[in-house]
Amino acid sequence: MLKKMIKIAAISMISGTILFGASFNAQAEKDRVAFVNYFLKKFENPVANKDKYFPYVPLEELKKDYIYPLKFQDFQDGPLSWYKPSKEQFAEINDFPPYEIPLDDGEALFNKPFANGKTYASCFPNPAIKQNYPYYDTKRDEIVTIGMAVNECRVKNGEKPLKYGKGDLAKVVAYLAYKSRGKKIDIKIPNENAAKAYEAGKKLFYKQRGYLAISCNECHVKSSGKRLRAESLSPALGATTQMPVYRIKWGGLGTLQRRLAGCVKDTGSEKPKMQSKPLKELAYFLTYMSNGMKLFGPDTRK
């Protein structure tokens, strides 16, 4: 009798989790579909939709300088996706992409053995993994970013961890990104704590803060497709596909967190520390929004 009861309890528990397990990303999926549809509609025909989305852009400029319609994968080009002058400037630069040199360094670093004889390949036997990062580790109950994964590989093999955001770490991540080109971003929300982390990241994205009282949403959703002084604002959709990015301003590579932290500082908030919880949550949310988009990293940007 007891055995039967345990059996029934076990079956109902398992079926309960199967029923509810799939729903941890239900809200996230709703958000994502709405996000994608907003951008697809906005950049479908700026000339026809001028009154709705671009009321202050002159019609001649829309006709001359805007590229449309933008398909889903086109958003991987960020600010270059919709603005013809930027795209033409970068076509020249990308003829011989400046990221090639640090990428070659990254490949050399990846293949160089540690003091104990092993290489990064022992942790990453198949380097085409960037599409799964950042992921929510249910056992450790935290978000694991690709930078963290690289440093954990180093520490596991007796090496010192590298500094986050730039330098050698960005070069190794660039190699992993290069090997993951073409893979579709696939961020999962496996349990309730992951859903909470997603919600926290979403809140940060839409929150007005800093002395400019500005949110990510203000420039990169509402004002995407418009210009801010000499810059063409990039859409938030597809924002993570080109990471780690070679920024001409930096003269080198930088990871997603380096870029996000810099932008948070530029909008008047305190610069978040690398791998801090809020920054990871923002990265988690932002990457999830581009689920399904093919990676193209590293790439060149201003």
Next chain:
Amino acid sequence: MGIKAIAKVKKDIATVKLLVKHPMASGKIGGGKGDPKYINHLTVKYGGRVVYDMYPTSAISKNPYIKFAFKGAKKGDKITVEWKDNTGAGEKKDIKLK
């Protein structure tokens, strides 16, 4: 240190793009503090004659990208890129014209 090149020939004009790996450090700013190290002479020779002659200073940025064209080129021939820097280091590389 490393020279990457793309060299294409159309009719008899060759267009050459070079990406030279070099810190081009002035020794005065940022991560480049210390002794200056920058390319001060770069030449490209084709068939014995100099087709590109450059005397950069530390004002040129890290990993310089150089693009130029010259006449009288033939597919399959090669050009020789050579640079020297202020510390005496240098590099020479042959590049095939495609």
